[in-house]
Amino acid sequence: MTYTKTAKALHWLMAILLFGLLALGFYMHDLPLSPDKLKLYSWHKWAGVTAFLLLTFRLFWRITHRPPALPDSMPKLMQLAAHAGHLVLYGLMIAIPLSGWLMSSAKGFQTVYFGLLPIPDLLDKNKELGDLLALVHKSLNLLFVAVLAGHIGAALKHHFIDKDDILTRMLPKH
């Protein structure tokens, strides 16, 4: 049992994109103001919109294509934990770009996809709300990093300790 080619492609494409987004986000926000900083912010927003678009397609694919079942060798409680972990990952992949979008609006810097397509502002400019949403965006990302660490750790444990196919079945050539 393995995943569809599309599901694998989406998983790895988003893995690369989300690692890039996380690294960029944590790097850029402490930079002193410069043209490069503004450029990085714009790129971060464009990449975030791209990730969200990929995610909507991925959710559609996930709902219409059942992933392979977890092995019977896994205790029921661990299976439940795995499902819960994936649910949290999906939830954060929805909530993080939304919080970034709302934060941009509240801070008065609209998101314009690739500098061409304006994404509507759902909130009016409001400094306090902007600062609050910045904290929400950051906290959700810290949580995301923690859950990702669990995700990667679990995949490695399956491969090296349990020696099952949980990790390899997500690899392109499986």
Place this chain on the structure above:
Amino acid sequence: MKKLALALTFASLIPAAHAVEYTQVQPEKSAVTFVYKQMGVAVDGKFKKFSSQLNFDPAKPAAAKATFDVELASVDTGAPEGDQEVAGKPWFNTKAFPTARFVSGSVKALGGNKYEVAGKLTIKGQTQDVVVPATFTAQGNTGVFDGGFTIRRADFTIGEGAWAKFDIVANDVQIKFRITASTK
């Protein structure tokens, strides 16, 4: 008797209408705002402190005069780190050039409530001729001027060094104002 009273009322109104001169600027009902583009994104900003002197009689627009002084350090770019940056040397250099000044020259009535004000705008020690379209709306003894024009920041060397290119912050900056003034 009624006719006479009416005639007297009109007689007293007509000269009054000609002498109406708007001179008392109400800062709390006036604003200087701007819009700049950052990588295709329009961002609003404003200046919190400015003062202006005004003499405007709608019956004699050609004699109108206006002077505007904008305190550049009072800039609100929409982000606190932006405010600090823009006050600095590469942008306004507010230590050396604390104010921007507009002085009107000729004023043309374009018909209706539209006017065109030619004048000189000085920012950061550099003066440029600008033409400012404006409208004037009177309500009782208060009049409101609304107008706007576009400057190119490079004409005043606003944004030097790393900021001099226009790929991140565009050259065109739209300036808008509203001045509310009353008669004496």
